[in-house]
Amino acid sequence: MIRNLVLAALALLVAPAAAQTVHTVTGANPPAQYKVCAGDTLVLKKQMGRELLRDGSREKGWLGWNDRNRSNAAGNWFETIGATRLRFVENVQGKGWVYAPIDAAPCKAPSAQSAAATPPAHTARVAPLFGANLSGAEASGSDAVRPSAEDWRGYIDKHGFGLIRYPFKDDRMTPARVAELKVNISYAGGKRVPVILDNHTYRWDAPPKAIAFWTGFARNFPDDGSVLLDLVNEPRGFDDAVLTNDWDQWLRDSNAIIAGLRANGIRHPILLEYPQWSATFRFDKKEGAKKACESAGCAIDRGGGLKDPLGLTFINAHRYFDRGSSGTSNECDAKTSGFAEFAEQLRRRGLKGYITESAFASHYGMKASCAAVGVEAIAALRANSDVLLGITWWGGGRIWPESYIFKIDPPKAARFTAPTSGYVERLTGRR
Known part of the structure; x- marks a missing residue:
């Protein structure tokens, strides 16, 4: 029942022809690496800490980004393949904190057939x-x-x-x-x-x-x-x-x-x-x-x-x-x-x-x-x-x-x- 506000935010981020993925970085053992493209987002249970610098880069000496999942007090480290910098987008009520890659390149666009069959994610409506x-x-x-x-x-x-x-x-x-x-x-x-x-x-x-x-x-x-x-x-x-x-x-x-x-x-x-x-x-x-x-x-x-x-x-x-x-x-x-x-x-x-x-x-x-x-x-x-x-x-x-x-x-x-x-x-x- 919890509303997903990520889709609305994506309207400002997605490249017109690029595929778009929401990576939900939660769970006891999330993947250690996420391949990201321009327009993708990552949803974390807790807000990033001091590892995220003002320009979106990561503080030197940190092992990676940290999802700070509550089931693991130390959090889980992960890398973003395809981007080195992230920016905060918004907080999704009941879900977590949404980040988007700053320097990721567009991924391969979907075929014309699949694009016609699947409308862009950011146009979808979800219930309040x-x-x-x-x-x-x-x-x-x-x-x-x-x-x-x-x-x-x-x-x-x-x-x-x-x-x-x-x-x-x-x-x-x-x-x-x-x-x-x-x-x-x-x-x-x-x-x-x-x-x-x-x-x-x-x-x-x-x-x-x-x-x-x-x-x-x-x-x-x-x-x-x-x-x-x-x-x-x-x-x-x-x-x-x-x-x-x-x-x-x-x-x-x-x-x-x-x-x-x-x-x-x-x-x-x-x-x-x-x-x-x-x-x-x-x-x-x-x-x-x-x-x-x-x-x-x-x-x-x-x-x-x-x-x-x-x-x-x-x-x-x-x-x-x-x-x-x-x-x-x-x-x-x-x-x-x-x-x-x-x-x-x-x-x-x-x-x-x-x-x-x-x-x-x-x-x-x-x-x-x-x-x-x-x-x-x-x-x-x-x-x-x-x-x-x-x-x-x-x-x-x-x-x-x-x-x-x-x-x-x-x-x-x-x-x-x-x-x-x-x-x-x-x-x-x-x-």
């Missing part, structure tokens, strides 16, 4: 990650209804969700809670299901405070792409007395937080929400040149862009389909999801993103007004999976009463035994 929010740790009052180990297993094994977003409140993350969460994240990782850690406070902290919290918290979890950091849910409270435009402050502070986390050695992917409820349709308001920014897209365009030395920061948006996208009614007012338009706004800026809140029905059924937009939303996610990497639907977890309009779970007494609903089959991309 279909996931769910597993609520409870962010509940008002206490976290007594936080997801149990059984809930995690139910959502991953029974329901078949391929991505979990875990909303929490930062002040509740005691050592005991962190230890519990580590166990559950380890379970998800063993099933190849990434986890988004969502600081669900709505509170925009000054960069030093945000950096301090996330640096300490993130170090508890793997940084191999299986754990993503949602810095704050639907942020508000921008109060800089000098920089009065919230959007400008958002971009400035976001880049400062990203830089601080990377400087502290935090390599996890970062999911970045924005003011005005992180609504997809508010990402780009197409402000005129003489008008102040009123959207994240405008701030990014005018402020020099998002700056992440690892290239692992993603836009994080929300979308409900009732009037005003408030998420307070199970009647749908929207005719389309708007996901395709949002994807194009990201694509135009060279960005990628996730939708981490959306819903259009519940375990108990769907309003007639939501049927068409629900089908269109899932189709749009698939059609734009080059930039929309995944979605986590809202309404999961024991916290929600039976009457909740977006409740994913079956009745509490039967949540582990009831058949999977048709709605969940839609949410997981199975229909």
Whole structure:
């Protein structure tokens, strides 16, 4: 179920007539040599270390490149035949770190017959990650209804969700809670299901405070792409007395937080929400040149862009389909999801993103007004999976009463035994 983002990256690397190979450098005993051509990629479980120099060459004295596979603490040494230098391409969620040869020559092109039968790899579409929010740790009052180990297993094994977003409140993350969460994240990782850690406070902290919290918290979890950091849910409270435009402050502070986390050695992917409820349709308001920014897209365009030395920061948006996208009614007012338009706004800026809140029905059924937009939303996610990497639907977890309009779970007494609903089959991309 884990999405393979390698194919999208290859579009920038492949020579038009050259064959293309993805070398997956994992396992207990991978090959010691990989013959590489221009356009090929290598996928490593962990990021290369100091053997990879800034110009892509290898530090003198190293036996070879090192895959640092977890099953072997010392890693496995390997050589690239046909290239002496490598460059980092991107991190593939749930897979690993992608590198491409810099100085490799094109290999022999496939025959005309085989080329016609097999379309170029970089044109292939793969499904986004279909996931769910597993609520409870962010509940008002206490976290007594936080997801149990059984809930995690139910959502991953029974329901078949391929991505979990875990909303929490930062002040509740005691050592005991962190230890519990580590166990559950380890379970998800063993099933190849990434986890988004969502600081669900709505509170925009000054960069030093945000950096301090996330640096300490993130170090508890793997940084191999299986754990993503949602810095704050639907942020508000921008109060800089000098920089009065919230959007400008958002971009400035976001880049400062990203830089601080990377400087502290935090390599996890970062999911970045924005003011005005992180609504997809508010990402780009197409402000005129003489008008102040009123959207994240405008701030990014005018402020020099998002700056992440690892290239692992993603836009994080929300979308409900009732009037005003408030998420307070199970009647749908929207005719389309708007996901395709949002994807194009990201694509135009060279960005990628996730939708981490959306819903259009519940375990108990769907309003007639939501049927068409629900089908269109899932189709749009698939059609734009080059930039929309995944979605986590809202309404999961024991916290929600039976009457909740977006409740994913079956009745509490039967949540582990009831058949999977048709709605969940839609949410997981199975229909």
